[in-house]
């Protein structure tokens with residue numbers, strides 16, 4: 001409609017100008033102005049970002065019994081939600097590789113948690129509309145350098161932007177006329193470090209120079225039922241420094257990030273809005289087919305929908321509650337467990353954000 005309107009305007013301008021014997025140059029410059037205005041108008045005013053946590057669609061290591069056998073796609077039951085996103089994000093908790101040896105030292109392979117999904121599974125991610133993924137986590141190195149290389153190649157083949165390893169600390173991609181900068185951090189080997197705030201800040205600042213919207217991902221914080229709260233301190237787990245996720249997220253926003261998406265604890269954590277920018281502290285497990293404990297809150301698979309303006313400021317959101325049970329891909333949870341859990345944690349950990357959740361999962365900031 002707008003397009004037709006502009007054609008009419010351009011036609012009107014040019015014929016009337018030519019009738020008045022304006023120079024061809026003047027008419028041409030009017031064309032340029034009209035076309036530029038058309039581009040501005042056709043740019044969306046808001047962006048709907050959807051984010052999910054850990055994705056491991058099935059592994060053929062240590063053997064094929066950890067792959068699905070019913071031919072069902074990993075996202076079949078949640079695709080109606082996922083495909084509504086302008087930008088869809090997830091954390092790839094494993095590798096997509098058809099070669100490579102297990103790089104973890106394990107005396108008993110049955111207890112060795114290394115994840116190797118077939119490269120052919122990359123198509124599931126593309127079909128569901130994943131635009132960007134973090135590969136900064138404790139599993140990207142499971143099959144060594146070849147695993148990282150093949151995972152990267154597979155994501156590229158399916159037009160999915162990714163970052164988080166030394167070969168690809170950050171990336172820039174474009175969609176619907178908007179340029180996005182993306183970077184991802186974790187405490188783990190092979191990954192850009194969540195502890196090195198100076199370096200992380202520098203990456204975000206550089207992305208901000210080149211991109212309209214900067215998205216930052218982190219895989220951090222302690223794991224499990226006892227670690228659902230954001231402590232605002234450095235978290236240690238299995239003797240490892242898993243980062244101070246509160247300090248990290250705030251530092252990234254101060255450096256220019258527009259949205260910060262966390263995962264890693266295998267449980268959901270609170271949302272926060274800090275300086276008008278949205279933070280999810282942990283999106284938990286989303287599509288972890290086998291070899292993950294999915295008891296209780298670990299089975300919640302939140303889909304965070306966040307609407308931002310072109311300055312990256314938070315407008316509103318909606319939390320869609322999906323769920324997993326062992327060796328069943330995510331499906332919508334009528335009991336809305338993820339919503340109840342994240343609402344509770346957000347009210348307890350970040351009352352100053354004044355986020356109000358409705359029963360249908362919609363959330364917005366309470367006005368002063």
Ligand SMILES: [Zn+2]
Nearest residue numbers: 093137138264
């Ligand atoms: Zn992890």
